[in-house]
Amino acid sequence: MATERLTAIRDGVESHATHRRWVPGRRLLAHTALVVVTLVMLYPLVWMVASSFKPTDEIFSQPGLIPRHLQPSNYAEGWRGVSTAFSIFIENSLFISVLAIVGNVFSCSLAAYAFARLNFIGRRIAYATMLVTLMLPTHVTLVPQYILFNKLGWVNTFYPLFVPHFFAVDAFFVLLMVQFIRSLPRELDEAARLDGCSPWKTYRYIVFPLLRPALVTTVIFTFIWTYNDFFKQLIYLNDVQLFTVPLGLRQFLDSTGDSSWGPMLAMSTLALVPPLVLFVTFQRQIVDGVATSGLKG
Amino acid sequence: MAITYPTIGDRRRRRTRYQNGWALLFLAPWLVGFLAFTAGPMLMSLYLAFTKYDLLTAPKWIGGGNFGRMFGNDPLFLQSLKVTAIYVVVGTPLSLAFALAVAVVLNRGLRGLDFYRSAIYLPSLFGGSVAIAVLWRKVFNGDGLVNQMLALVGIHGPSWISEPHTALGTLIALEVWQFGAPMVIFLAGLRQIPREFYEAAQVDGASRTRQFWSITMPLLSPILFFNLTLQLIRSFQAFAPAFIISDGSGGPADSTLFYSLYLYQEGFVNFDMGYAAAMAWMLVLLAGAVVAVNFIFSRFWVHYGD
Numbered sequence: 001m002a003t004e005r006l007t008a009i010r011d012g013v014e015s016h017a018t019h020r021r022w023v024p025g026r027r028l029l030a031h032t033a034l035v036v037v038t039l040v041m042l043y044p045l046v047w048m049v050a051s052s053f054k055p056t057d058e059i060f061s062q063p064g065l066i067p068r069h070l071q072p073s074n075y076a077e078g079w080r081g082v083s084t085a086f087s088i089f090i091e092n093s094l095f096i097s098v099l100a101i102v103g104n105v106f107s108c109s110l111a112a113y114a115f116a117r118l119n120f121i122g123r124r125i126a127y128a129t130m131l132v133t134l135m136l137p138t139h140v141t142l143v144p145q146y147i148l149f150n151k152l153g154w155v156n157t158f159y160p161l162f163v164p165h166f167f168a169v170d171a172f173f174v175l176l177m178v179q180f181i182r183s184l185p186r187e188l189d190e191a192a193r194l195d196g197c198s199p200w201k202t203y204r205y206i207v208f209p210l211l212r213p214a215l216v217t218t219v220i221f222t223f224i225w226t227y228n229d230f231f232k233q234l235i236y237l238n239d240v241q242l243f244t245v246p247l248g249l250r251q252f253l254d255s256t257g258d259s260s261w262g263p264m265l266a267m268s269t270l271a272l273v274p275p276l277v278l279f280v281t282f283q284r285q286i287v288d289g290v291a292t293s294g295l296k297g
Numbered sequence: 298m299a300i301t302y303p304t305i306g307d308r309r310r311r312r313t314r315y316q317n318g319w320a321l322l323f324l325a326p327w328l329v330g331f332l333a334f335t336a337g338p339m340l341m342s343l344y345l346a347f348t349k350y351d352l353l354t355a356p357k358w359i360g361g362g363n364f365g366r367m368f369g370n371d372p373l374f375l376q377s378l379k380v381t382a383i384y385v386v387v388g389t390p391l392s393l394a395f396a397l398a399v400a401v402v403l404n405r406g407l408r409g410l411d412f413y414r415s416a417i418y419l420p421s422l423f424g425g426s427v428a429i430a431v432l433w434r435k436v437f438n439g440d441g442l443v444n445q446m447l448a449l450v451g452i453h454g455p456s457w458i459s460e461p462h463t464a465l466g467t468l469i470a471l472e473v474w475q476f477g478a479p480m481v482i483f484l485a486g487l488r489q490i491p492r493e494f495y496e497a498a499q500v501d502g503a504s505r506t507r508q509f510w511s512i513t514m515p516l517l518s519p520i521l522f523f524n525l526t527l528q529l530i531r532s533f534q535a536f537a538p539a540f541i542i543s544d545g546s547g548g549p550a551d552s553t554l555f556y557s558l559y560l561y562q563e564g565f566v567n568f569d570m571g572y573a574a575a576m577a578w579m580l581v582l583l584a585g586a587v588v589a590v591n592f593i594f595s596r597f598w599v600h601y602g603d
Contacts, residue, residue, distance in 0.1 A: 030402050031409075037399060038416045041474065045419070047442055048432045060440045111327035120320035130327070133335050137534055137584060139560060139577040143345065143570050144338035150352065167330025174327070199319040228426040230537040231557070235565045246427035250541065253431060261435060268428035279422055283415055290418070290478055291485035 045272075052266040059261050071262060075270070078263035081248065082255045084240050086267055089248035094274075096161045096233075096244065097226040103165030104173055104222045105215055111168045112177030113203045117189060127178075134171040138231075146235060160236045161229075165222070173218045180214040181207060217289040220282055224275055245271045345574035352568055363575035374576070376551045377559035378583075380465060384555065385532040385587075388472040393524055395476040400483035401513065414484065418477035429471070430541035434458060437467040458542050461550040468553060471538050479524045486520035487513070518599040526588055533584045536561070556580060 051059045052074055054067040062068075079086045114120070115127050149160040168174055184207065192202045230246045237243060243251065249271060252264060279286055321328075346363055348356035367374045399417065403410055423429045436442045439456030447454040457463045490513065498508045514521075539547065539555040547554030547562070556576070564573025 027407065030405065030407055034399070034402065034407070034409075034413050038413055041417055041420055041477070044432060044436055044442065044474075045423075047436075051435075059435075062445070107326040107330070110323045114320045114323035118316045118320040118323065120317045123320070126324065129331070133331065135530070135588075136335070136339075137530070137577070137580055139534065139557060139580050140342055141335055141338040143564055143574045143577060144341035145334060146565070147341070147345075147352065147570065148333075148338065164330060164334045166326060167334060168327035169330045169334050199316070199323070203323070224422065228424075230425075230427055230540070231561070234540075235561070246537070249427045249431055253434075253541070254544070264431060265435065268431045271426070271428040272423055275422055275426075279415075279419065286422070287414065287418065287481055290421075290481045 048265050049269050052262065052269045054262060056260055056262045059265070074262035074266040077260070078252070078267035078270070082252055084243065084248070086248060086270070088241065089243050089245045090270075092158070092242060093227055093244040093246075096158055097223050099158075099162035100165040100226045101219050101222045103162060104168075104170055104218055107166050107168035108170065108173040108218065109177055109208060109211055109215065110203070111174050112181055113199075113207055115174070116178045116181035117202075117207070118199060130171050130174060133169075134175065142231075142235075149236070155236055156238045156242065157236075158242065161226070161232060170222070173222070176217060177211060177214045180211060184210055213285070216282065216285050220278055220286055221289060223278065227274060342574040342577060345571050346578050347575075348571040350570040350574075352570060356571065359571070363572050364579070366572065367575070367579065373551065373554065373559060377547070377554045377556045380547075380552065380554050381533065381535075381556040383465060384469060384472070384535065385529060388469045389525065389528045389532055391469070392473045392476040393479055393521070393528065395473060396479035396524070397483055397517075397521070399476070400480045400487055401509070403480075403484060404487040414477075414481065418481055421475040421478035424471075424475040424478075425535070425537050427537055427541055430538040433467060433471050433538060434542050437470075459549050461552040464542065464549055464552045468535075468538055468542065472532065472535070479528060482524055483517065483520060486517050490516045515600045519601055522591075522595050522599045525591060529587055529591065530584060533557075533580065533587075 046065065050065040050067065053070055053072060054074075055069055055071045058068060081089075111130075115123070115130070145160070145164075146155070149155055152159075154160050154163075188206050188210075189202055192206050197205070227245070230250075233244050233247055234250075237247060240251070249264075249267060252267060256264065345356060347358060347360060349359050349362070350356035403413055407413075420429075434441075437457035438444075439459070441457075443457065444454035455463060457467050494512050494516075495508055498512060503511065534557055535555055536557045539553045539558050540561075543549070543553045543558075545558075545562075547558050557580075560573050560576045560580070563569045563576065
């Protein structure tokens with residue numbers, strides 16, 4: 001089902017659906033409107049990048065984009081940080097994200113295979129339960145999870161931030177993969193079974209490799225969600241050495257207040273680079289992922 | 298003598314049993330995760346919601362005390378409810394309206410669709426991050442970008458983030474700025490509408506406005522409903538931007554005290570875990586009620602094709 005929709009969307013995009021004849025004036029008007037919208041949308045981002053190269057007092061005094069005095073030292077100063085180098089924050093963020101990705105890819109695909117292909121007692125109930133967890137606000141589990149991790153001695157470690165991902169807690173991806181597996185021809189499984197493949201081998205050698213598009217979506221969105229997350233990192237990490245990018249930015253903001261905006265915006269700009277690189281590389285998958293499942297950045 | 302062949306029923310039973318074992322293996326991580334990180338904690342927080350608990354001493358049962366406090370004598374709770382309600386009621390329709398309008402224009406077969414779509418989607422990708430919240434703080438600062446722009450046309454703007462009556466507006470603006478995600482979903486929906494419908498309508502002499510209300514809207518209504526539900530659930534949980542803009546306080550004058558920000562303060566600053574748990578459950582009830590009402594009303598305006 002998912003792939004059908006995906007291809008439908010792709011076809012639509014590529015055929016440049018011209019179901020109306022454009023009056024030249026109207027077309028110009030539409031383009032003008034779109035360019036204005038795009039500019040307004042992107043201006044704050046462009047302004048941030050431009051300002052990150054300006055001395056702080058120039059950021060305040062003139063709205064233009066081109067810096068009068070180029071000040072790349074903002075980056076050096078921000079990178080040095082208040083007490084800890086910014087590189088530590090990036091390392092920590094990447095570390096947590098990579099583990100969350102690995103956990104999601106394996107645990108969610110295992111569960112999805114069972115839901116999509118295996119017959120077992122209680123399948124409907126289990127599947128419905130999983131769908132319900134999809135709609136729960138994270139807040140209900142936040143407090144008791146904190147208590148649990150506190151009892152385990154995991155507060156102020158990375159464990160609470162990635163261990164749950166090894167247990168398929170992101171039902172969204174399970175659902176995504178279930179839909180994808182259902183769209184694969186069942187004959188493949190049947191053939192494998194007749195050749196004596198156990199469900200494990202079928203999963204390992206047939207389904208998992210074919211699942212790749214769904215896995216790419218999972219990797220991308222797990223990364224973006226984990227990398228952008230703030231609430232959980234805020235409550236679980238206290239030690240500056242464990243801080244992630246969002247916590248590092250916040251600490252910088254707290255200790256410098258509104259005084260050193262140059263370095264502050266320089267580090268904010270840097271913080272957006274990993275998701276931006278991902279977006280540029282996987283634009284199509286990201287847009288398709290949003291279009292088909294409502295995943296957001 | 299009779300040979301007994303296994304009946305179909307037998308075979309199916311055997312295969313079902315065989316797969317039960319496999320299914321359990323495949324589902325083991327999910328099952329453990331569900332019990333340990335979702336179901337267990339939910340039951341636990343349901344219990345805690347009726348207690349006073351500070352992590353150090355054992356939880357003390359106080360019955361409905363936490364819920365009484367919310368609606369009886371906690372003006373901050375009511376304030377957080379109000380702030381979140383305004384945010385949801387103003388922000389959600391605005392971003393959906395922008396999303397739909399731009400999607401409709403984009404769907405008319407203009408060149409550069411991919412570019413516009415990506416550029417407009419980009420803010421949604423960065424959206425809730427701290428880096429963007431930091432940027433926003435700077436953009437709406439007293440001498441920030443917005444006021445510099447306004448100064449060009451001779452308007453002296455206030456310090457948007459430190460005025461109680463404009464601070465929430467900056468956060469709504471931040472939410473609307475991310476209309477790219479619902480727009481992408483609308484676009485995908487618009488592409489599913491058969492072109493012939495419009496051609497037929499044109500032949501019949503229907504104006505564009507008429508075509509929009511009679512073809513586009515009804516056929517797009519399931520997508521609109523989907524977007525609305527997603528957006529509502531998301532808005533109820535907004536946290537990082539409010540936290541960064543107000544330094545975690547919900548200020549100025551509690552004007553950005555979002556529900557989840559207040560929950561954070563009570564649970565993880567004051568360590569009143571019982572109250573935080575009660576607030577979390579109240580959020581489930583409130584958000585659930587809004588989504589349910591939305592669902593019930595959807596019968597009147599959402600058309601599912603045949």
